[in-house]
Amino acid sequence: MSQSVDRAAAILDACAPGPQRLPHLAGLLGVHRSTVLRLLQTLERHRLVRRLDDLTWTIGYGLIGLAVETLDRMDLRTAARPKLELLGREVGHTVHLAQLDGHDIVYVDKVEGNGAVRMASRIGAPVQVHTAGVAKAILAGLPPDRCEAVLASASFERFTDSTITDRAEFTAELAKVRRQGYAVDDGEYENYLACIAVPVRDGSGSIRAGVSISALCAIERLEKLRRHVPRLWEVASEISRELGWSGPAGVSRSAG
Numbered sequence: 001m002s003q004s005v006d007r008a009a010a011i012l013d014a015c016a017p018g019p020q021r022l023p024h025l026a027g028l029l030g031v032h033r034s035t036v037l038r039l040l041q042t043l044e045r046h047r048l049v050r051r052l053d054d055l056t057w058t059i060g061y062g063l064i065g066l067a068v069e070t071l072d073r074m075d076l077r078t079a080a081r082p083k084l085e086l087l088g089r090e091v092g093h094t095v096h097l098a099q100l101d102g103h104d105i106v107y108v109d110k111v112e113g114n115g116a117v118r119m120a121s122r123i124g125a126p127v128q129v130h131t132a133g134v135a136k137a138i139l140a141g142l143p144p145d146r147c148e149a150v151l152a153s154a155s156f157e158r159f160t161d162s163t164i165t166d167r168a169e170f171t172a173e174l175a176k177v178r179r180q181g182y183a184v185d186d187g188e189y190e191n192y193l194a195c196i197a198v199p200v201r202d203g204s205g206s207i208r209a210g211v212s213i214s215a216l217c218a219i220e221r222l223e224k225l226r227r228h229v230p231r232l233w234e235v236a237s238e239i240s241r242e243l244g245w246s247g248p249a250g251v252s253r254s255a256g
Contacts, residue, residue, distance in 0.1 A: 011025055046060075048060045096121060103152070128189055159189050213225065
């Protein structure tokens, strides 16, 4: 198995600079053409290589997609991390960064607050889209079809007395997010936590992520937490500009 993996990796390395012919790849690996062809066909099934009309082989769109997705996530975290750390020090609460990943919204970074209590959210874990502030901030700015695709997997399960479990009510909540310019989680997943969140855009202007501040209600309830909305928008705008967005990340309306 390891030998096959080594040979497959060598094929990908050889094809990266440009299309290659089967005889050249066989000579490079020092094996019969039939062996290389079987490897190429396996890689082709997984969209890691593709055969061109002139019978040469080159890198497949699947591999390109994986590379772009990985690079995007790395670029987002790299751009955001110093700003998240600074924001966390300023407000003293937990700061989250969540990214739209296909039809999921996933936590990709987290800066813990100053308190001894640690929040259960984990980097790499999907958010509860019908409760999380970052999810609402992202969903409110998506095109309708993309928003529907993400919401298709939403359970609308009740976690607390504040959880929105009705789809029509949640749609109205997203409209409110668009009007006021930020999203909230008012104890909707864990009744002892409050959260404010705003979206982050990429170079095309599309919503790509969300950034939030979460606080223990015993320390700072939602009404008081809203005072950080302008600063949260500043951070989101800075991250968006790092990602190539030339305009403001969004409009920060009154925190009310």
